[in-house]
Amino acid sequence: MIQEQFYEDYEIGFSRRTFGRTITETDVVMHAGQTGDFFPHHMDAEWCATQNFGQRIAHGTLVFSVGIGMTTSTINPRAMSTGYDRVRFVKLVFIGDTITVTASITEKKPHPKRETHGVVVERIDIANQRGNTVLVCRSPVSRRASQARQRLAVPS
Amino acid sequence: MIQEQFYEDYEIGFSRRTFGRTITETDVVMHAGQTGDFFPHHMDAEWCATQNFGQRIAHGTLVFSVGIGMTTSTINPRAMSTGYDRVRFVKLVFIGDTITVTASITEKKPHPKRETHGVVVERIDIANQRGNTVLVCRSPVSRRASQARQRLAVPS
Amino acid sequence: MIQEQFYEDYEIGFSRRTFGRTITETDVVMHAGQTGDFFPHHMDAEWCATQNFGQRIAHGTLVFSVGIGMTTSTINPRAMSTGYDRVRFVKLVFIGDTITVTASITEKKPHPKRETHGVVVERIDIANQRGNTVLVCRSPVSRRASQARQRLAVPS
Amino acid sequence: MIQEQFYEDYEIGFSRRTFGRTITETDVVMHAGQTGDFFPHHMDAEWCATQNFGQRIAHGTLVFSVGIGMTTSTINPRAMSTGYDRVRFVKLVFIGDTITVTASITEKKPHPKRETHGVVVERIDIANQRGNTVLVCRSPVSRRASQARQRLAVPS
Amino acid sequence: MIQEQFYEDYEIGFSRRTFGRTITETDVVMHAGQTGDFFPHHMDAEWCATQNFGQRIAHGTLVFSVGIGMTTSTINPRAMSTGYDRVRFVKLVFIGDTITVTASITEKKPHPKRETHGVVVERIDIANQRGNTVLVCRSPVSRRASQARQRLAVPS
Amino acid sequence: MIQEQFYEDYEIGFSRRTFGRTITETDVVMHAGQTGDFFPHHMDAEWCATQNFGQRIAHGTLVFSVGIGMTTSTINPRAMSTGYDRVRFVKLVFIGDTITVTASITEKKPHPKRETHGVVVERIDIANQRGNTVLVCRSPVSRRASQARQRLAVPS
Numbered sequence: 001m002i003q004e005q006f007y008e009d010y011e012i013g014f015s016r017r018t019f020g021r022t023i024t025e026t027d028v029v030m031h032a033g034q035t036g037d038f039f040p041h042h043m044d045a046e047w048c049a050t051q052n053f054g055q056r057i058a059h060g061t062l063v064f065s066v067g068i069g070m071t072t073s074t075i076n077p078r079a080m081s082t083g084y085d086r087v088r089f090v091k092l093v094f095i096g097d098t099i100t101v102t103a104s105i106t107e108k109k110p111h112p113k114r115e116t117h118g119v120v121v122e123r124i125d126i127a128n129q130r131g132n133t134v135l136v137c138r139s140p141v142s143r144r145a146s147q148a149r150q151r152l153a154v155p156s
Numbered sequence: 157m158i159q160e161q162f163y164e165d166y167e168i169g170f171s172r173r174t175f176g177r178t179i180t181e182t183d184v185v186m187h188a189g190q191t192g193d194f195f196p197h198h199m200d201a202e203w204c205a206t207q208n209f210g211q212r213i214a215h216g217t218l219v220f221s222v223g224i225g226m227t228t229s230t231i232n233p234r235a236m237s238t239g240y241d242r243v244r245f246v247k248l249v250f251i252g253d254t255i256t257v258t259a260s261i262t263e264k265k266p267h268p269k270r271e272t273h274g275v276v277v278e279r280i281d282i283a284n285q286r287g288n289t290v291l292v293c294r295s296p297v298s299r300r301a302s303q304a305r306q307r308l309a310v311p312s
Numbered sequence: 313m314i315q316e317q318f319y320e321d322y323e324i325g326f327s328r329r330t331f332g333r334t335i336t337e338t339d340v341v342m343h344a345g346q347t348g349d350f351f352p353h354h355m356d357a358e359w360c361a362t363q364n365f366g367q368r369i370a371h372g373t374l375v376f377s378v379g380i381g382m383t384t385s386t387i388n389p390r391a392m393s394t395g396y397d398r399v400r401f402v403k404l405v406f407i408g409d410t411i412t413v414t415a416s417i418t419e420k421k422p423h424p425k426r427e428t429h430g431v432v433v434e435r436i437d438i439a440n441q442r443g444n445t446v447l448v449c450r451s452p453v454s455r456r457a458s459q460a461r462q463r464l465a466v467p468s
Numbered sequence: 469m470i471q472e473q474f475y476e477d478y479e480i481g482f483s484r485r486t487f488g489r490t491i492t493e494t495d496v497v498m499h500a501g502q503t504g505d506f507f508p509h510h511m512d513a514e515w516c517a518t519q520n521f522g523q524r525i526a527h528g529t530l531v532f533s534v535g536i537g538m539t540t541s542t543i544n545p546r547a548m549s550t551g552y553d554r555v556r557f558v559k560l561v562f563i564g565d566t567i568t569v570t571a572s573i574t575e576k577k578p579h580p581k582r583e584t585h586g587v588v589v590e591r592i593d594i595a596n597q598r599g600n601t602v603l604v605c606r607s608p609v610s611r612r613a614s615q616a617r618q619r620l621a622v623p624s
Numbered sequence: 625m626i627q628e629q630f631y632e633d634y635e636i637g638f639s640r641r642t643f644g645r646t647i648t649e650t651d652v653v654m655h656a657g658q659t660g661d662f663f664p665h666h667m668d669a670e671w672c673a674t675q676n677f678g679q680r681i682a683h684g685t686l687v688f689s690v691g692i693g694m695t696t697s698t699i700n701p702r703a704m705s706t707g708y709d710r711v712r713f714v715k716l717v718f719i720g721d722t723i724t725v726t727a728s729i730t731e732k733k734p735h736p737k738r739e740t741h742g743v744v745v746e747r748i749d750i751a752n753q754r755g756n757t758v759l760v761c762r763s764p765v766s767r768r769a770s771q772a773r774q775r776l777a778v779p780s
Numbered sequence: 781m782i783q784e785q786f787y788e789d790y791e792i793g794f795s796r797r798t799f800g801r802t803i804t805e806t807d808v809v810m811h812a813g814q815t816g817d818f819f820p821h822h823m824d825a826e827w828c829a830t831q832n833f834g835q836r837i838a839h840g841t842l843v844f845s846v847g848i849g850m851t852t853s854t855i856n857p858r859a860m861s862t863g864y865d866r867v868r869f870v871k872l873v874f875i876g877d878t879i880t881v882t883a884s885i886t887e888k889k890p891h892p893k894r895e896t897h898g899v900v901v902e903r904i905d906i907a908n909q910r911g912n913t914v915l916v917c918r919s920p921v922s923r924r925a926s927q928a929r930q931r932l933a934v935p936s
Contacts, residue, residue: 343533
């Protein structure tokens, strides 16, 4: 569950894949309730049926949050993401779609400010049950290099 | 509630600001429950008290989702965001912090693929009750130009 | 749990009182999420602190819904309320207040349309931990008279 | 989002209409969880199937709370409702029904106690996707007259 | 609602039965969110469809918690359960199944440590809509004998 | 995340320990809402203050469900628990307590009915932030022996 990993331990091309998770009506209703976004695109089945997309759409922030959450099960608990780049909603996600996330290391580079760290960039690819990508983003994470190794303070 | 606005109607420098919203323990617990991210940074008050940040931290995706949700109250319901750029978690948000969102138009440019559209870029700035920015991102939204005006299909 | 009671079985002056229930921050946040009412009066602790009421207020519909729910534990499951009269928010309810509900029969009268039924009016009085009434309403319920007695279809 | 309006600004006959919202199984389960009303009418699909109504019914307080919540998006944030009159559950709402709310000003009258205020009465009409009214009530709101105009303290 | 009952008041063979409750997708999603158990057995409809059980399964702890909760409506509020024996998941519960709980007194015996108390054992049997048992357990509850009678402190 | 392990792979004495998790007011309110157990012991802070335990108590089934959920992060996803023995609520858990779970293998024995399987018994010990055990139970899990090895069908 806790994996101490240093900058050198990450390899470009390494890829991990999560379990699947079905996006349910409950997820959409609870996300509306958390964010306050009750737009008819998410909440009004009757109106959606009159639109070209035909049915209620999961919020982009729901797909993003759940997808990112799905990738957190095995990573280093000390790695607090500092952001995301080029988050793109590629395809709509509907109630009943099942998403799976693939996180792949696509880049490693020096840290712009800290000599003891490097930046590891993961590409996050969220796909639906038909294998179509629905959301992509890049997640640059700053990682300590091992010469700076010191015991990580994590809950034992 | 529904505002039909075209590419020409957006002006660089225009800025809108939301009400405030206090990020509660409930928000953090429900967001853990929605995303599956139960890392001790968000869920274990005892362990957090032993760390330099000292207390439980709101998930980055929670602050992002709530902040984006807070901006949706007045925009055009047809505008489905196609993504976000350079999402940066600038400061930690703790339980009890109150966030407010400012959305400012910072850029207008031709659409890369569609002649009848332009891209309006909003800078989203989420600040806490002390006026410190906690999260920023850019939200490029494709907008139809008025010469292509046609009646928007929205729920009457 | 199931109590078959007829119009004649209700006596003016009969009063029942529920357990107490503390209205929590969770209740307010979840009610905002269910109803979409994220007004700063309920959600923004900072702004509330600048107002004369000083702190976040429970939604009127939250106090009403919880109070009515608290009275449902012992009544006849066949009695589906047809409405409420003169719902009045007498005092503000804040996070941490504990409410208790007293339901008292104040009136019995013939049913306006059905000879076999009568109307029993309960006065619902929701009070806080200081014994101050925070919400009142009247609940007129149509009840069958016993000459029309027939076996109630309830889950055995 | 914030609209400063005085007693004189309201006109009898003015009507506004909300977006639609589909009442989901999630809404019913969460409302049972918030209110503690787990009666089989709302929670037991098997038993409901043996009754003349045939399926699970949304709680009256759920339809009322969501409907009132749907009307709060554009009104004056300072207007704190002091109550509701003649709340009537006209038709059952089932899981999957979509409700829309129309609020119409039906009456204006002097305030019984305050010379500087008047009372504006809105009729709230909640209808399902077939256009049938499912719940009605009257919402009398006390409004300041403009001669008493003073700057409203609202979150900027 | 409050029933003061002593050890002598319980009779072997006495049985009570609850209303039914349909286990919904909402219950499963919320239970995952409460417990952090997002295993694909509960959350991934696509993968479940490839397994011999064919569809998402309610968590064992969900069925247990809801079933126990269903029995609490009429018992003595002072009786705080000290545990459960031989909790057995006999059959899978799927989304849409409706459970009903039967609690039967199967044993009475002296308390191992307290002379003024006895132990009353209830067998909890949770069945689905086809009458098949899905979960059983035994609930031994310590009960005061009446010779030790004293006024119970319960909320009036 | 997926660990294929056979009966022989489990060793008596092996022990694993989870992160901590703070039991919040939100957890208690949501668990009441999921189970329908709104007893004043969990919901009425005023009344609790008059009792010897002094404050609201987490439901036993909440502590049990969360504790079991906390242990599911690293076990074999195919292992569907068939039950729990001697679940004992040793100490009360209050809002704000932080629990940690230790699962230790205490027993291995032949399966009563299946030659190809054995039973591995884990002792689950849930402790609070002071190191006091609050709940214990035994979890006997049937495990296949390796001579019967066959490819596990798990989501890739």
